[in-house]
Amino acid sequence: MQRSILTRQRLIGIFLVGIVLLCSPALTIFDRATTWHGYPVSFLYLFGVWLLLVVLAALAVEGSDR
Amino acid sequence: MLGPKVIVVCALLYLGLLFAIAYWADRRADRKRSVISSPTVYALSLAVYCTAWTYYGSVGRAAASGIGFLPIYLGPTLIAALWGTLLLKMVRVSKAQRITSIADFIASRYGKSQVLGGIVTVIAVLGVVPYIALQLKAISQSVTIMQSYPLVNDTGVVAAIPILQDTALYVALALAAFTILFGTRHLDASERHEGMVAAIAFESIVKLVAFLSVGVFATFVLHDGFVDVFDKAAAAGVMKTMTVASAGGYGNWFSLTLLAALAVMMLPRQFQVAVVENSDESHLRRAVWMFPLYLLLINIFVIPIALAGQLTFAGTAVDADTFVLTLPIAHGQALLSLLVFIGGLSAATGMVIVETIALSTMVCNDLVMPGLLGRWKRIPPPSDFSQLLLRIRRGAIVVILLLGYLYFRFAGEAYALVSIGLISFAAVAQFAPAMIIGLYWRGGTHAGALAGLLCGFGIWLYTLLLPSFAKSGWLPAGFLEHGPFGIALLRPQELFGLSGLNEITHCLFWSMTFNIGAYLYFSMRRQPNVNEATQATLFVDVLKHERPFGVALWRGKAEVHELSRLAERFLGVERARYAFARFADQREVESVDQLPADAETVHFAETLLAGAIGSASSRVMVASVTAEEALGLDEVLDILDEASQIRAYSRELEQKSQELEAATGELKAANEQLKEIDRVKDDFMSSVTHELRTPLASIRAFSEILQDDPRIELEQRRHFLEIIVSETKRLSRLVNQVLDLAKIESDNADWHTEDVDLGELIREGAESTAQLFAERGARVICEVPAEPCVVTADHDRLMQVLVNLLSNAVKFAPQGGGVVRIILQAHGRNFRVSVIDNGPGIAIPDQRHIFERFRQGSGGTEKPVGTGLGLPISRRIIGHLGGRIWVESRPGKGATFIFELPVNDGA
Amino acid sequence: MTKTVLIVDDEPNIVLSVAFLMKREGHTVLTASDGQEALETLVATSPDLMILDVMMPRKNGFEVCSEVRVNADPRIARMPILMLTAKGREAEMKKGLSLGADAYITKPFSTHELVAKVNELLARSSTADAQA
Known part of the structure; x- marks a missing residue:
């Protein structure tokens, strides 16, 4: 019971992190029409954050099993 | 292609x-x-x-x-x-x-x-x-x-x-x-x-x-x-x-x-x-x-x-x-x-x-x-909706x-x-x-x-x-x-x-x-x-309960067979009967007929039906076969509040009762242990008083004899006085050992641990009991390796064990022909000391009890000298030093007392 | 007339002191150091009284007492038994008396009381014999 509450709280934290990174003025910092090593910066940023959120969520729910 | x-x-x-x-x-x-x-x-x-x-x-x-x-x-x-x-x-x-x-x-x-x-x-x-x-x-x-x-x-x-x-x-x-x-x-x-x-x-x-x-x-x-x-x-x-x-x-x-x-x-x-x-x-x-x-x-x-x-x-x-x-x-x-x-x-x-x-x-x-x-409110519905x-x-x-x-x-x-x-x-x-x-x-x-x-x-x-x-x-x-x-x-x-x-x-x-x-x-x-308040609570508070729950908020008149017939019409006879039978099982009644027509049953039927025709229609259908009395809002809120509180409490209570059960179990075990300790203490007290009364009896008897009759001849008087003195010694030895045992058992004893060479200890032990052996005409043979065998132990306590074993051995050895061998050898990570006598040995059933207090070996016809506390004390000393002590014996073939202590290799 | 007293105890010093007391009263003294030996001596000599310890090897005093009371020889079965023991609890005393002991004295004992009790029991038994 305690553990699942903790997991829920962590997930809510991840949600807030996601909001800040993807749906706040923070987004504009990386929203540039330039490239980085040939990749558009926005493309890298958005997929990078996406992957980060997936990994964090996976750690939050699967990690707490042990 | x-x-x-x-x-x-x-x-x-x-x-x-x-x-x-x-x-x-x-x-x-x-x-x-x-x-x-x-x-x-x-x-x-x-x-x-x-x-x-x-x-x-x-x-x-x-x-x-x-x-x-x-x-x-x-x-x-x-x-x-x-x-x-x-x-x-x-x-x-x-x-x-x-x-x-x-x-x-x-x-x-x-x-x-x-x-x-x-x-x-x-x-x-x-x-x-x-x-x-x-x-x-x-x-x-x-x-x-x-x-x-x-x-x-x-x-x-x-x-x-x-x-x-x-x-x-x-x-x-x-x-x-x-x-x-x-x-x-x-x-x-x-x-x-x-x-x-x-x-x-x-x-x-x-x-x-x-x-x-x-x-x-x-x-x-x-x-x-x-x-x-x-x-x-x-x-x-x-x-x-x-x-x-x-x-x-x-x-x-x-x-x-x-x-x-x-x-x-x-x-x-x-x-x-x-x-x-x-x-x-x-x-x-x-x-x-x-x-x-x-x-x-x-x-x-x-x-x-x-x-x-x-x-x-x-x-x-x-x-x-x-x-x-x-x-x-x-x-x-x-x-x-x-x-x-x-x-x-x-x-x-x-x-x-x-x-x-x-x-x-x-x-x-x-x-x-x-x-x-x-429509079916006006014309009768078909019999099988499903x-x-x-x-x-x-x-x-x-x-x-x-x-x-x-x-x-x-x-x-x-x-x-x-x-x-x-x-x-x-x-x-x-x-x-x-x-x-x-x-x-x-x-x-x-x-x-x-x-x-x-x-x-x-x-x-x-x-x-x-x-x-x-x-x-x-x-x-x-x-x-x-x-x-x-x-x-x-x-x-x-x-x-x-x-x-x-x-x-x-x-x-x-x-x-x-x-x-x-x-x-x-x-x-x-x-x-x-209705809104009821459902609101069921939805909003759903996570407060570990398992899904539905509060049955309903009051009125219902017939169970009406409900089951309703369900049969929508779900088909077989599936409806199966569901009702399972519900009856859950409520621990023998058959569907014995289900009480209460709020819980009505709620069950309504939920069952909701799966087939939706909650709103289900509510209407169930209402059509039951006579529901309206509940007031305050009543509903009270019930809901109570229900959610009760459920919260009951979960807490369940947890508490599990804890309580565990505690009760522990308490029971502790109680048993205390009872056992009590019984042992009681036995111990009884044994101690018995052991005290016996020498006291001799002392008092001889003192009274001497007091009553001043004309007893000198030789006899001297003999009686000797007995009084030796019984007094026995008494004080007993008292000391009881105190010693109590001290070890309560962990109040002072232990001075140091490196002890067992070979040296055995030689000292043999020397200090030489007098005793000489009195009984017995020989002692020490088989000790040349190199030092060092253990960590309290020297005096270990000596106490050894002397006890030696005096026991000589005590039971045959008068005049006693041979006691002391063998020291390495045994895995331990040093093993064996004290072997050629006495009458110890009966198998007695071997188990010999380390208990006041359980003296009864091999000899003669009353053995001792307090019955030597071996129990020895066992506790060896145990405290991290070793173990036991006896091996076949009746008629002598007895071997063995103790082992872990090797101190300077680590 | 001299009476024969059997003293049964595994403590040699107790036997010695009691024997001294009995001899001083003019009784003939027999000794045994455990229950089994006591029963054997009893059958062989049929003494007038037995002073019996409880805690003994081979056969304890309670066992000896109950076996004596069912002995086929009426002289042995009716023989006075005085239990002299370190077991001082009320329950143990009751047990001894109910098993057929005539008197129960706990150690350490008063020599005067022991002698008086022995004489009383001997007198009572000879009266009973005379009446019989």
């Missing part, structure tokens, strides 16, 4: 395979060996979110506006992090109340209202049928493209084909047949459509693999990786500016993210797979990350494919929406084309099947049933798919179809306030939900659907430009003068504002009534 026939055969084979998977999974489910009770299958089934719109449309959007398509998937990624609470609540409520659709959910939340269920159903059908049309279009378009292989068909025009030759019609009918077969096997939706879920999960894999294949082809085969694609696109001038700002701006970005986040929860098909088909709450945990991961994977190649398509088809009229398929065709990749085609088929069929099942349930339970129930219900659902499936086909047929290439994905999202997003606020706020009322839904839906209709019709040329475009009756303030896409937003953002803003505003305003106009 890819002729038109091959394409059709492949498509049919694929549908056949789906059919086989579904059939197999259903068979397994019947045998209670579910294939879908896996968190991974659950997460995959959620990917029904990705339809043909994703599969073909994302690339089209990317070609047009760069990264503007991403919010459709970032929104679900974000909201997925909240599933641990939000979706969990929905799942748990639905399980407890046997909710089978989103319409049922909203209707149930606001007092099981038939009106709300109906409204939600109408909105869902109107919003989603065009979306189904989009899938039919995608399928028929992909068939058309494939049939012209190896040429790239860039027309995709279908409207000219007569209806009876239209692939899409047959696709629609085939899907209807498939959906009917696996969507309406049973009535009770709580039994879920396992076959369908298995097929959907399989389709999710197929479409992902297909899309990744074409992505890899476009990125790594046609080009040298991502950077190469970007470079070439930039060189060719087809590279879009990859920024949010250029893809519609931040406002649109945020609103699309929000819209998609709401849609992934509110779309009827998502509710179906995520809530209704959920077989285990714990599956949510994996979905929280696996579903976003799926979305990430299926989107990673969208931009490269779009760019590669634009590079390949530069200067042609090929629609970017078809790049996924036309790209491999243009490069002559027959197998890859076929795989992509099948993948697209997966994406489209998956959506259509689940969406139609969900909608047909809603249409049946929330539109048709209330109407029929109204077949009728199934026919209604099957009919609904066919009608919905035909509606989708007709929409596709008439909208054709019109704007209304192209942008329908987001328009559908905006429609179902109208459910969000009533759903989500209703899960967290008790104050929401039926009136509030109704007003919110109607306002939101009205705004959607006015600002999004009508303009799309106007743009398709079905309505005069003038009212878009100037507003109805020339009122500029009411221009649908610049409502109240709000301009500068795109149409979706504009609609979302106004519809949500009015929806939420009306919901809150009408909810707060009055207190929730009895």
